Amino acid sequence: MRKAALFSLTLLALPLSAVSGTAAAKPPVVVELYTAQGCASCGEANGHVAKLAEKPGLLALTFSVGYWDYLGWADTFAKPEFAERQKAYAAKLALREPYTPQVVVDGAAQATGSKTAKVDKLVADAAKARRATPPDVHFVGERRVYVGSARAPKGGGDVWLxxxxxxxxxxxxxSGDNKGQTLPERNVVRDLTRLGAWRGQPVSFRLPAPSDDGLKTVILVQAGKGGRILAVGQPKG
Structure with a gap:
């Protein structure tokens, strides 16, 4: 309790000029596309999510997975941690196994990515849904983030970079099933890191340096083990 109180006082003492990227009262709808360059049915889903990325109040993220690489083309963006994230969703949403193209909306609902009308309905429903008050997310400089207090889900949550x-x-x-085709991908995730746990009390984390220039940063506060996304934070500018 003493540490939490000291943290709260420290955060309140920060100058406004040092704090940026406060999470909005209503976080954007988070649309996660799980796709693969070796997936013959993923092109339409990729294109649709690229269009969704232009919409206000929505954050589209493209996660490439590599479990189709054996078909003849190694996905250029896939990382094992992306497939592990999708597996957590499969377990939480009672799916038999991960698949592509898959869209997960706010960590709470999913649809086949090529069924664009169903994806759009999930996004619209999520935008209208009433949500619990999210914890604030503050960036101080480029290398530290603070997550404030709020009601946490049972079992707590995780903070993802x-x-x-x-x-x-x-x-x-x-090569492979999509040989000769050019596939569009937008908002391609390059790095995914679990920073630590959040249990409703203020916490802070130091951020690692980005792996490449030109990447944007987002913090997701999420119920544990592939649960609902609770808060979204992005630096301003």
Whole structure:
């Protein structure tokens, strides 16, 4: 309790000029696309999520997975931690196994990414849904983030650092099921790091340096083990 009180006083004492990227009262709807460059049915989903990325009040993130690499093309953006994140969703949402293309909305609902009308409905429903008051997320400089107090879900939550490339990537696939095709990918996630636990009390984390120039940073506060996304924080500018 003493540590939490000291933290709160420290945060209140910070000059306003030092604090940026406060999470809005209503976080943006988070749309996660799980896709693969070797997936023959992923092109339409990639293109649709690229369009969703332009919409206000919505954060689209593209996670590439590598479990289709054996079909003849190694995905250029896939990392094991992205597939592990998708597996957690599969368990939470009672799916038999992960698949592509899959869209997960706010960590709470999912649809086949190529069923664009269903994806749009999930996004619209999430935007209208009433949510509990999220914890504030504050960035101080470029290397530290604070997550404030709020009611935590049973079992607490996790704080995730996501870094993604906001530019559209047009990937020319030279082998496998998509040989000869150019696949669009937008807001491609390059780094995913669990910073630590959040249990309703204020916590702070030091951020690692980005792996590449030009990446954007987002913090997701999320119920544990593939649960609902509770708060979203991004630096201003």
């Amino acid at each position: 996501v870094r993604y490339d906001p530019r559209q990537q047009d990937i020319a696939v030279k």
